[in-house]
Amino acid sequence: xxxxxxxxxxxxxxxxxxxxxxxxxxxxxxxxxxxxxxxxxxxxxxxxxxxxxxxxxxxxxxxxxxxxxxxxxxxxxxxxxxxxxxxxxxxxxxxxxxxxxxxxxxxxxxxxxxxxxxxxxxxxxxxxxxxxxxxxxxxxxxxxxxxxxxxxxxxxxxxxxxxxxxxxxxxxxxxxxxxxxxxxxxxxxxxxxxxxxxxxxxxxxxxxxxxxxxxxxxxxxxxxxxxxxxxxxxxxxxxxxxxxxxxxxxxxxxxxxxxxxxxxxxxxxxxxxxxxxxxxxxxxxxxxxxxxxxxxxxxxxxxxxx
Numbered sequence: 001x002x003x004x005x006x007x008x009x010x011x012x013x014x015x016x017x018x019x020x021x022x023x024x025x026x027x028x029x030x031x032x033x034x035x036x037x038x039x040x041x042x043x044x045x046x047x048x049x050x051x052x053x054x055x056x057x058x059x060x061x062x063x064x065x066x067x068x069x070x071x072x073x074x075x076x077x078x079x080x081x082x083x084x085x086x087x088x089x090x091x092x093x094x095x096x097x098x099x100x101x102x103x104x105x106x107x108x109x110x111x112x113x114x115x116x117x118x119x120x121x122x123x124x125x126x127x128x129x130x131x132x133x134x135x136x137x138x139x140x141x142x143x144x145x146x147x148x149x150x151x152x153x154x155x156x157x158x159x160x161x162x163x164x165x166x167x168x169x170x171x172x173x174x175x176x177x178x179x180x181x182x183x184x185x186x187x188x189x190x191x192x193x194x195x196x197x198x199x200x201x202x203x204x205x206x207x208x209x210x211x212x213x214x215x216x217x218x219x220x221x222x223x224x225x226x227x228x229x230x231x232x233x234x235x236x237x238x239x240x241x242x243x244x245x246x247x248x249x250x251x252x253x254x255x256x257x258x259x260x261x262x263x264x265x266x267x268x269x270x271x272x273x274x275x276x277x278x279x280x281x282x283x284x285x286x287x288x289x290x291x292x293x294x295x296x297x298x299x300x301x302x303x304x305x306x
Contacts, residue, residue, distance in 0.1 A: 003037075007029050011027075029118075053108075054111065115187060116273035118149050120143055124138055124142060185274045185298070217240065
């Protein structure tokens with residue numbers, strides 16, 4: 001039996017503009033997804049897929065390992081998408097799945113599948129590890145995106161991530177804020193479609209020059225990795241949010257929490273998933289504040305970030 005693991009992720013800076021070459025700060029998480037692969041000599045030419053979440057069984061599929069056609073599943077859309085991923089894997093590495101054994105794949109997600117922490121990117125990373133193919137190329141052929149989440153999947157500490165001439169440049173850094181106990185990730189209660197948001201932004205970027213904003217965001221990312229001051233960190237987050245408000249032409253998230261004593265910064269695809277709350281308020285008060293807003297999922301930085 002072969003076992004693999006990939007980390008979930010948060011994108012602390014550079015959302016959207018990382019697609020255009022901005023330097024981003026990304027955080028691999030202690031929670032991710034695991035994959036177990038075993039073979040059994042029953043020679044029916046099938047792949048058996050079982051997926052589990054923190055709440056138990058998620059979905060199952062059985063499909064041909066030669067033609068990648070679905071034979072049975074309780075979620076045909078997921079099964080069809082999975083087959084497409086396997087088709088791309090096979091094109092990248094024709095040597096896999098040539099034996100007569102049946103294959104049994106089992107995935108276990110370590111966070112709620114609706115949280116947007118990387119259920120898809122960890123899967124791409126896991127399958128790339130198993131098949132010994134380039135995960136960035138597999139991502140490009142399947143989901144698309146900048147690839148920062150793929151970098152986080154196998155990182156052992158926070159990273160800076162930048163696309164230079166279309167190629168990922170990844171640097172692991174010692175990002176351990178002395179004020180990390182003042183940082184919280186709060187779930188907004190609904191998941192954004194990253195693929196849809198990426199496509200929309202790319203269309204917008206075709207007609208607008210964001211070079212000034214890309215430079216500014218890259219500078220903010222650099223400063224975020226170096227500052228030891230909580231006040232400066234908050235100031236940098238505020239500047240970042242102001243720039244992205246201009247870029248995306250969306251209202252600031254803080255406008256929905258105007259009486260919150262601290263800084264709120266959007267993460268990833270705006271309008272969904274988690275946001276970062278940076279505050280000197282006691283943890284109990286932070287939890288009570290967002291709880292009254294109907295936001296009951298709050299993760300502490302030190303509990304979730306590698």
